[in-house]
Amino acid sequence: MYVEHDSADAAAPPRVRVSRTASSLPPSARSDVAEERETHVIVSTGSGTGQAATFFDEAVRPLLRTLFPSSYHGFSVYHTESASSIINLTSDIFFPRANKGTAIRIVLFSGDGGVIDVLNSLVSKPHTADYTPPQVVLIPLGTANALYHSINGGKENTWGLNSLASSSYHPLPIFTATFSPGARLLADEARREEELPKDPKTGTPTLHGAVVCSWGMHASLVGDSDTAEYRKFGVERFKMAAKEALFPADGSLPHPYKAKVSILQGETWKPLEQEEHMYVLASMVSNLEKTFTISPASKPLDGSLHLVQFGPADGNEAMRIMGLAYQGGKHVEDEAVFYEAIDGLRIQFEGKEEDGRWRRICVDGKIVRLENDGWVEMRKESMRVLDVACS
Numbered sequence: 001m002y003v004e005h006d007s008a009d010a011a012a013p014p015r016v017r018v019s020r021t022a023s024s025l026p027p028s029a030r031s032d033v034a035e036e037r038e039t040h041v042i043v044s045t046g047s048g049t050g051q052a053a054t055f056f057d058e059a060v061r062p063l064l065r066t067l068f069p070s071s072y073h074g075f076s077v078y079h080t081e082s083a084s085s086i087i088n089l090t091s092d093i094f095f096p097r098a099n100k101g102t103a104i105r106i107v108l109f110s111g112d113g114g115v116i117d118v119l120n121s122l123v124s125k126p127h128t129a130d131y132t133p134p135q136v137v138l139i140p141l142g143t144a145n146a147l148y149h150s151i152n153g154g155k156e157n158t159w160g161l162n163s164l165a166s167s168s169y170h171p172l173p174i175f176t177a178t179f180s181p182g183a184r185l186l187a188d189e190a191r192r193e194e195e196l197p198k199d200p201k202t203g204t205p206t207l208h209g210a211v212v213c214s215w216g217m218h219a220s221l222v223g224d225s226d227t228a229e230y231r232k233f234g235v236e237r238f239k240m241a242a243k244e245a246l247f248p249a250d251g252s253l254p255h256p257y258k259a260k261v262s263i264l265q266g267e268t269w270k271p272l273e274q275e276e277h278m279y280v281l282a283s284m285v286s287n288l289e290k291t292f293t294i295s296p297a298s299k300p301l302d303g304s305l306h307l308v309q310f311g312p313a314d315g316n317e318a319m320r321i322m323g324l325a326y327q328g329g330k331h332v333e334d335e336a337v338f339y340e341a342i343d344g345l346r347i348q349f350e351g352k353e354e355d356g357r358w359r360r361i362c363v364d365g366k367i368v369r370l371e372n373d374g375w376v377e378m379r380k381e382s383m384r385v386l387d388v389a390c391s
């Protein structure tokens, strides 16, 4: 297999040439020989700049036929039709199969949002003793693809295709974020509010993630840029939204975000001294984008959680610090930045922010708005829900 990158556009999916027939592949490269696993392919048509369906048809179908000559015809292929397609597929098909012990593989053509949808649907109902964590292969067709780039950083970028024949999987480290009762998920470009999923045991509004839980500038720019108009610009949309937030049109300074922030280390919660912030972000991954190294100490799938925090700053200072993150994560050495391994993070508004747009929390790209006196508490989670391909 040859992956030919687009020399004009590094963000464009590559062309793939399959140069061998199935019978000429060594047995180790033919996954049907090693194992028969029920395989489901999800093509998230709304992810990234909308190229998942074309990439699947033109590049990946021929490859799957070659790699899985006898089982390929049994693969189930689903194209998403709405923002709830992945959640529905998981609740209706994947979860019941996994929960009765069927070994399944899900090949996911999407960004981080597809993974969080699968993850949250898999934990929305109690697991039986037979629950078998599905294997997930990430094909990075989203915008940022933080999880994919954090797992595969430094390796040749095959757009996940080498993982199709891999037998190397690792449990996905995850976190659990619980919210105050009035927290609402923003949907449909923030035109609608939705109830959050509830923990099946406690009934508390809960989201699970594998990438990031943030408040402040990061959550605002992810939220502001999640519109059809911004999405056309691919990964540039985050920088465009950052500039708008950091250099307000009326010439004022960027907003100083106000809340009580505490970190969990071991069993102890410690409040941070500062009451005003610009950036508060807990990351389970090293990279939020291919070249944006938010937590250079994080290793692939190591289960660590790191806090990156800095206080109010003017637009130029914030851009300087963020620019260092694009230089291999040098921001963590800057004296303005607080960077530490943590086990959890708590943010309590206590009525300090009047306007709801400053009370937005980002969990792996989803945006949750809290009440005036709302709170969020996130911690590392030990549950094994799914395994992710790592080569």
Ligand SMILES: Nc1ncnc2c1ncn2[C@@H]1O[C@H](COP(=O)(O)OP(=O)(O)OP(=O)(O)O)[C@@H](O)[C@H]1O
Residues within 6 Å of the ligand: 044, 045, 046, 047, 048, 049, 080, 081, 082, 083, 084, 085, 086, 110, 111, 112, 113, 114, 117, 141, 142, 143, 144, 145, 146, 364, 365
């Ligand atoms: N056909 C569709 N119509 C409407 N929404 C869709 C459709 N297909 C997918 N979606 C939604 O679009 C969003 C895409 O999220 P995803 O994370 O996969 O891509 P992204 O946001 O571009 O990438 P990243 O999170 O890596 O930056 C998801 O919320 C998904 O449910």
